[in-house]
Amino acid sequence: MGARENFTTDAMQYAPQLFATAMRMTRNRADAEDLVQETFLKGWRAFGSYQEGTNLRAWLFRIMTNTFINKYNAQQRRPQESELDDVEELFLFRRMGAFDQSKINQSAEDQMFQLFTDDEVKNAIEALPETFRIPVLLSDVDGFTYKEIAEMLDIPIGTVMSRLHRGRKAMQKMLYEYAKDRGLVDESLLDPQD
Amino acid sequence: MADCQETLNELERFLDSELSPVRVAEVIGHLKGCSDCQGAYEFHSELRTIIKTKAQNEDLPKGFLDRLLGCFGDEVLGAD
Numbered sequence: 663m664g665a666r667e668n669f670t671t672d673a674m675q676y677a678p679q680l681f682a683t684a685m686r687m688t689r690n691r692a693d694a695e696d697l698v699q700e701t702f703l704k705g706w707r708a709f710g711s712y713q714e715g716t717n718l719r720a721w722l723f724r725i726m727t728n729t730f731i732n733k734y735n736a737q738q739r740r741p742q743e744s745e746l747d748d749v750e751e752l753f754l755f756r757r758m759g760a761f762d763q764s765k766i767n768q769s770a771e772d773q774m775f776q777l778f779t780d781d782e783v784k785n786a787i788e789a790l791p792e793t794f795r796i797p798v799l800l801s802d803v804d805g806f807t808y809k810e811i812a813e814m815l816d817i818p819i820g821t822v823m824s825r826l827h828r829g830r831k832a833m834q835k836m837l838y839e840y841a842k843d844r845g846l847v848d849e850s851l852l853d854p855q856d
Numbered sequence: 857m858a859d860c861q862e863t864l865n866e867l868e869r870f871l872d873s874e875l876s877p878v879r880v881a882e883v884i885g886h887l888k889g890c891s892d893c894q895g896a897y898e899f900h901s902e903l904r905t906i907i908k909t910k911a912q913n914e915d916l917p918k919g920f921l922d923r924l925l926g927c928f929g930d931e932v933l934g935a936d
Contacts, residue, residue: 670928677924682914695917702927752864755899774902783910801872802904803911808874827868833907 665714672718673705679719679804680726686799687730689788697733701726723804724814727796731815734792745791749831754838761841762848777846778837786836794829797822802830858882863893871900 680701684694704725705712712721750756761777790798800806800814801822808826812819841847858866863886869875870883887894 670925674921674924677921678914678916679912681916681920682912685914686911691917695920695923698920699924699927702924706928752896754903755896758899774899775906778906778910780910780913783907787907787911799911802907805908808872823869826872830868834903 666709668714669706669709669712669718673702673722676719676722677702680722683723683799683804684726684730686784686787686803687727687796688734697726697730700729700733704729720806720810720814723800723806727800727814731792731796746794746828746832747835748828749835751831753831754834757838757847757852760847760849760852762846762851765846777841782837782840786833786840789836790829790832794825794832797825798829798833801826858886860886860890860893863887863890864896867893867897867900870897871904 677698680698681694684697684701685691688694688697701722705722708725712718787795787798787803796815797811800811801808806814808819808822811822815822838847842849863883866875866879866883870880875883887897
């Protein structure tokens with residue numbers, strides 16, 4: 663019984679992280695809630711196959727990711743190359759000079775933090791096709807290693823790396839477009855050679 | 857000693873903590889002496905923090921944790 667009680671307490675501490683990731687996966691509050699509940703139900707039922715001392719957090723995220731993929735038929739194995747435009751390297755970094763300082767009323771330290779709103783960051787992730795969105799979420803938001811993500815998604819590590827690379831660049835481009843839409847960007851400030 | 861292009865190419869894996877100790881030392885060695893690459897590193901490191909923090913900023917639905925605790929009920933066992 664002790665082991666089960668530990669499991670319950672330990673699993674509950676990950677509920678907020680699982681819910682936030684479920685929100686970005688499903689893009690919908692009701693579905694996110696269902697997804698986390700289903701994850702906990704499956705985890706509880708599969709308790710016998712869980713060995714104490716193994717990484718419970720990774721185990722729960724793996725259950726949730728697979729539940730999401732199966733439930734929503736999210737394609738993981740064969741991404742459509744055309745799903746994402748190819749974005750140049752260091753896209754956002756090379757454009758930081760275009761941000762109009764006069765329109766950003768923040769101290770230098772938290773300038774970038776204030777530059778993009780919570781909703782813009784969430785939208786930039788949620789706009790990614792699932793094949794890219796799930797690896798980006800598992801890495802950038804939940805901090806799993808390439809190896810852990812490869813195991814969760816049953817894809818090679820090299821595939822994880824390339825999807826992260828392309829997904830992150832696409833996300834940067836979206837963040838830039840959002841800032842442009844809000845009038846924070848003056849492209850005439852960009853050095854033409856960039 | 858890594859050059860700028862090598863360093864920028866490895867920046868993503870460096871930020872992901874996925875480089876070997878030898879490569880990590882080379883990247884750090886280059887960053888210390890190159891303010892351009894240091895700037896790129898700091899920018900991407902901060903961007904990671906922003907994305908992680910903002911993407912995780914989510915209020916839990918009311919009563920959600922209680923409903924989750926309900927998932928651990930005895931009646932669930934063997935329900936499959």
